[in-house]
């Protein structure tokens with residue numbers, strides 16, 4: 001018997017769950033806007049022996065020996081990130097998007113400082129000052145929203161609040177906003193009140209590097225992102241910033257917030273940055289937006305109401321109020337049918353966040369499988385079939401119906417191999 005058995009031999013239970021998850025991701029229509037398929041190369045790098053190594057500090061300034069390979073690797077990741085985004089400085093160590101945001105707060109603000117961010121119910125992220133998050137507990141958070149009339153970010157309100165509260169830092173970014181962000185307009189407001197403008201492009205980083213959304217880099221003191229959403233990298237975070245803030249940001253990440261960097265994640269990030277620098281990724285980013293627009297049109301053609309009436313990016317918010325079903329119930333029913341999306345609050349939602357009126361739909365993952373705008377009519381039809389059946393049956397779908405729709409989904413997707421699996 002081997003002293004170092006394979007996962008299948010050593011732990012069949014966990015191995016079995018991982019293989020089952022591969023299968024699930026292969027056969028389901030994955031429409032959760034924050035999710036994607038990382039490539040085989042990214043997954044391979046993320047599973048490397050680099051996980052065994054401690055490397056507290058930064059390249060050339062470490063607290064541990066044996067940096068022969070880790071230093072060059074992290075330098076490559078940094079250089080690739082800077083080149084990809086056109087940034088002056090990059091920190092590739094944040095464990096994920098939330099720690100990256102906390103590091104920026106730690107680096108650029110003092111506890112108790114005023115910050116401003118898009119509120120969670122309007123499509124913002126917890127870490128932009130929502131009250132239950134550290135960003136809302138240790139900093140005084142003022143939240144802006146979207147206009148009641150058209151559900152777009154209300155820049156007049158942002159300016160008014162900024163003048164009134166004089167924030168130290170203004171967040172611009174979202175987890176559920178279907179329209180282009182006007183970084184230049186935010187920068188103008190930030191400069192008027194002498195605030196740091198920080199863009200969190202966790203959702204749209206892939207679109208930014210692929211030229212399908214304007215870049216925040218020229219307008220911001222710092223930019224944070226996850227690496228695993230539209231960017232198609234491993235689960236992780238990244239901070240880009242101006243040279244003037246490099247020291248403060250690096251100090252905030254380590255030793256301010258984190259210990260040893262996850263070198264295996266750093267390697268996988270480097271691979272993802274390389275992939276994202278290829279011409280094929282530009283094509284991918286453009287197709288993500290084209291697919292989202294086509295899917296939005298197809299859903300509206302079937303009578304669905306979209307927040308803001310469509311999308312400019314990879315995601316859309318569908319208001320199900322006119323369908324007699326809540327977002328959560330619809331998402332649960334669809335999940336049984338092999339269609340994965342999430343219930344989501346819509347602006348000024350009258351329902352509770354746990355059982356909101358809408359669903360959020362993203363096109364990043366299905367675009368990674370090679371689906372094109374011409375396929376979006378079928379995607380809309382599959383979604384509509386599930387929602388209509390669930391709405392007609394008090395939110396439930398029969399096992400027979402679910403099996404039949406799951407079969408149709410798997411059959412439809414069988415022409416589009418899932419990367420990495």
Ligand SMILES: *Cc1c(COP(=O)(O)O)cnc(C)c1O
Pocket residue numbers: 034096097098099101124125127173174175200201202203226236
């Ligand atoms: C996903 C997301 C994050 C957090 O990322 P985690 O990796 O889940 O911590 C931060 N900001 C925005 C805008 C996000 O959408």
